[in-house]
Amino acid sequence: MGSILEGTPAKSDGPGRAALLAPVSGRAPQLGQIMRNAATLGGNTLSDTGEMAFFDSGDTPETAATAARLAVAAGARMIVGPLFGAQVAAVSQVVGSNVPVLTLSNDVSVAGGGVFVLGVTPEQSARAVLTFAARRGLNTVGVVVPPGAFGSRSAEAAALVGKGTGQTVLPPLIETDPAIAVAKLTKANGGTLPKAVYLPGAGAELEALASAFRGKTQVLGSSQWSSRDPGNLPALRDAWYAAPDPLAFEPFAVAYQEAHGSSAGILAGVAFDGVETARLLGRIREQSASGLTRDKGFSGVLGPFKFSGLGLCSRGLAVLNVGAGAITMIGSASA
Incomplete structure (x- = not known):
């Protein structure tokens, strides 16, 4: 595990390893379940031996830190989560600067030092x-x-x-x-x-x-x-x-509804985009800060987004008009 926490992580021979930290215990377990549902959409699995592992981050800095330790011990080279901004510092301290943290919080004050803020702010x-x-x-x-x-x-x-x-x-x-x-x-x-x-x-x-x-x-x-x-x-x-861009989000929302019997909100989309970003970078062996800050950014179900070296996300949101019985896009999304 020393190669993950110290120095430059070596590239893996096969797909990378990442971990989703979601609060399925504590004060808001329903939010953690939404994240978990999104991460498994389309037949994807959460497994300690696969591309994406899962750990319960609870709702305190201490429970999130414990989850992060377990994730790193399991070989995670990138963390997706935690959800709550108050947990981010504890997770970042545990994993070190060479394991990027892709938090789903919308608190931009936690960005930097290996932390990237994916939440819609x-x-x-x-x-x-x-x-x-x-x-x-x-x-x-x-x-x-x-x-x-x-x-x-x-x-x-x-x-x-x-x-x-x-x-x-x-x-x-x-x-x-x-x-x-x-x-x-x-x-x-x-x-x-x-x-x-x-x-x-x-x-x-x-x-x-x-x-x-x-x-x-x-x-x-x-x-x-x-x-x-x-x-x-x-x-x-x-x-x-x-x-979010409805052209990108609607197919995801339909798939989420069919798979889980409930409507997909923004949190589900953010979780899906975070997990898919980590999977993509793992497959091209770029689970690193440089991978996250690539010039072309990423195309997600919430629309296009890209990260700066400071951990801030430039996200393209659409502008929608509330019409009589219909929502129409009047401003397109671009990151």
């Missing part, structure tokens, strides 16, 4: 939908976010994207009351609503907020909306939101 959603809005002439944008880390990161991402597109992004509001949100944005924009309002959250407040803005300004959303089945929510009619 607030930054990727904001970049996709706000850039598309800018091209349509929507140069003033209000932002209403839920409380907490996701809301803060979404607001920061919108402000950063606005600097690049030339849009005026108003100071973010943390507000769930629709009437108050409309009044505050109107005041902040000098007496009229901005040309667009970004509502990245997908909680219980989404429908009421979207309904209050619908017809008065262009409503924009994040990839989080995919979990709410936007096509069946009248309040979201005519809204635009960032989402």
